[in-house]
Amino acid sequence: MNERYQDIIIGSGAGGSAAAYALAHAGRRVLLLEKGRELPHDGSTLDVDKVIRQGIFKSKERWLDKNGRTFEPEEYFNLGGKTKWYGAALVRFEPHEFEAEPAHQCLPWPIAYRELKPYYERAEELLGVHPFEPEPDLRAIVGKLARNGAGWRAQPLMLALDSSIVEHPEEAAHFDAFASVKNLKADAQHALLERVQQLPNLTIRTGQAVRDLIADSDRPERLTGVRTEDGGEFRAETVLLAAGALHSPRLLQGYLETTGLAERLPCAEAIGRNYKCHLLSAMLAFSATPKTDLLRKTLLLLNERLPHSSIQPLGFDGELLSTLIPGLVPRWFARALGHRAYGFFLQTEDGSDPANRVVAKANGAQYPQLDYDPARLPAAREEHQRLVRDFSRSLLKIGLPAAAQSIPLAGTAHACGTLVAGHDPRTSVVDADGKIHDLDNLYVVDGSILPRSSRANPSLTIYAWALRVAERLQQGERPA
Numbered sequence: 248m249n250e251r252y253q254d255i256i257i258g259s260g261a262g263g264s265a266a267a268y269a270l271a272h273a274g275r276r277v278l279l280l281e282k283g284r285e286l287p288h289d290g291s292t293l294d295v296d297k298v299i300r301q302g303i304f305k306s307k308e309r310w311l312d313k314n315g316r317t318f319e320p321e322e323y324f325n326l327g328g329k330t331k332w333y334g335a336a337l338v339r340f341e342p343h344e345f346e347a348e349p350a351h352q353c354l355p356w357p358i359a360y361r362e363l364k365p366y367y368e369r370a371e372e373l374l375g376v377h378p379f380e381p382e383p384d385l386r387a388i389v390g391k392l393a394r395n396g397a398g399w400r401a402q403p404l405m406l407a408l409d410s411s412i413v414e415h416p417e418e419a420a421h422f423d424a425f426a427s428v429k430n431l432k433a434d435a436q437h438a439l440l441e442r443v444q445q446l447p448n449l450t451i452r453t454g455q456a457v458r459d460l461i462a463d464s465d466r467p468e469r470l471t472g473v474r475t476e477d478g479g480e481f482r483a484e485t486v487l488l489a490a491g492a493l494h495s496p497r498l499l500q501g502y503l504e505t506t507g508l509a510e511r512l513p514c515a516e517a518i519g520r521n522y523k524c525h526l527l528s529a530m531l532a533f534s535a536t537p538k539t540d541l542l543r544k545t546l547l548l549l550n551e552r553l554p555h556s557s558i559q560p561l562g563f564d565g566e567l568l569s570t571l572i573p574g575l576v577p578r579w580f581a582r583a584l585g586h587r588a589y590g591f592f593l594q595t596e597d598g599s600d601p602a603n604r605v606v607a608k609a610n611g612a613q614y615p616q617l618d619y620d621p622a623r624l625p626a627a628r629e630e631h632q633r634l635v636r637d638f639s640r641s642l643l644k645i646g647l648p649a650a651a652q653s654i655p656l657a658g659t660a661h662a663c664g665t666l667v668a669g670h671d672p673r674t675s676v677v678d679a680d681g682k683i684h685d686l687d688n689l690y691v692v693d694g695s696i697l698p699r700s701s702r703a704n705p706s707l708t709i710y711a712w713a714l715r716v717a718e719r720l721q722q723g724e725r726p727a
């Protein structure tokens with residue numbers, strides 16, 4: 248197999264699908280290679296037992312932590328990537344979150360908010376993002392929190408959900424961490440790929456994992472295509488990495504090592520570094536009365552005293568919340584507690600530390616390594632501890648005792664930052680146009696590029712970045 252395209256995109260998550268949509272829509276000959284397959288439509292992606300208890304859709308890829316212990320990151324290899332499972336909270340970063348903030352170890356973006364703004368708008372339109380009316384239980388909780396004077400402020404949470412989802416209780420109670428069967432969630436496949444998949448200039452191949460990138464025989468700074476695990480070769484003028492923040496850097500590390508560029512390129516040292524994933528905790532607040540809200544995840548809570556943090560309700564119903572209660576208590580009791588619980592997802596922006604990194608396969612190790620330690624980010628860790636403590640105190644004051652659990656290293660839902668964008672090739676990997684510094688035609692459009700991850704969820708920014716990179720490519724501003 249030796250096929251020629253204008254653009255090859257590796258991976259079909261938020262970034263890969265947005266780039267595929269924009270490039271195919273503009274008439275370019277595009278090949279999208281996705282390692283996973285399309286998810287089934289038989290209802291199994293909404294089945295709590297299969298999705299949560301058994302985890303049958305999660306990747307089984309093994310990794311090592313910083314101490315060499317194995318674990319399985321929460322990655323999903325399927326058409327649409329992690330967006331099929333996401334909680335659909337699509338939030339813009341704030342303008343100041345594009346700037347450096349040394350005290351919180353935050354790197355600057357190479358572009359300002361205003362340069363991404365038109366692409367945020369386009370992404371919001373394509374994904375049909377809108378707020379939902381807060382439901383009675385949450386309205387009551389937030390009202391009491393606001394009155395108790397601890398500084399909590401609620402704002403509507405923008406969601407990529409069809410308004411009619413509330414008429415489908417099974418989907419409405421299972422959109423966060425589940426994949427919609429009725430297409431009531433705007434994920435990357437449904438909202439972007441389905442708009443262009445009929446075009447003759449777009450080819451989508453699933454079950455095709457890219458193994459390595461192919462160099463021009465005269466000039467390794469220029470790629471000619473990619474090779475898949477089954478030995479297939481595909482040629483293109485431009486290659487776009489969109490395999491996700493744990494995977495794109497490993498493809499690039501492999502390429503630089505086999506071509507000898509690792510010795511020469513200033514940016515080689517920065518590849519895989521500055522891994523971020525937010526400091527995350529799940530909190531369950533228990534009340535004496537059952538909770539009946541359906542969507543739940545309709546408001547974002549902020550507090551000026553915790554400027555790098557945000558809180559959103561978990562879109563989990565009582566049945567699902569009961570699965571988070573430790574197995575020490577009997578099932579019937581956990582179920583009864585679950586129905587009286589409201590779940591919250593607490594997140595704090597983790598800064599960048601170069602030592603927090605993805606390593607392809609260190610020193611002949613059997614597995615890749617995710618060397619990440621929140622102790623390297625003292626300011627973020629301190630703020631997250633305050634967030635957990637202050638929020639649980641506020642909940643207790645309004646009569647809701649709460650218990651929190653921090654999300655471990657395997658919680659890679661918000662993985663980003665391993666090929667950071669920046670102006671300086673010694674400290675960043677891609678430039679302001681998404682092109683790898685000093686390579687001719689290799690671009691990055693997934694969450695790897697995020698120099699800062701902000702206090703809120705990353706997908707809308709990844710979609711917007713990919714739309715921007717694709718537009719600049721097709722306008723020929725950066726000819727390959």
Ligand SMILES: Cc1cc2nc3c(=O)[nH]c(=O)nc-3n(C[C@H](O)[C@H](O)[C@H](O)COP(=O)(O)OP(=O)(O)OC[C@H]3O[C@@H](n4cnc5c(N)ncnc54)[C@H](O)[C@@H]3O)c2cc1C
Pocket residue numbers: 257258259260261262263280281282283321323324325326327328329330332333334335336337338423424425455456457458489490491492494659660661662692693694695704705706707709
């Ligand atoms: C349970 C859950 C809830 C979440 N909730 C939210 C939310 O509410 N809001 C939000 O903004 N974000 C949320 N996220 C995070 C969001 O899904 C990710 O930030 C986003 O999907 C990242 O996009 P990406 O393009 O970087 O990578 P991904 O979406 O991970 O896509 C990467 C793709 O590349 C493919 N791939 C990997 N290696 C190869 C290879 N070698 N060859 C070919 N293909 C390859 C993978 O199979 C995958 O399809 C959530 C995630 C999870 C898991």
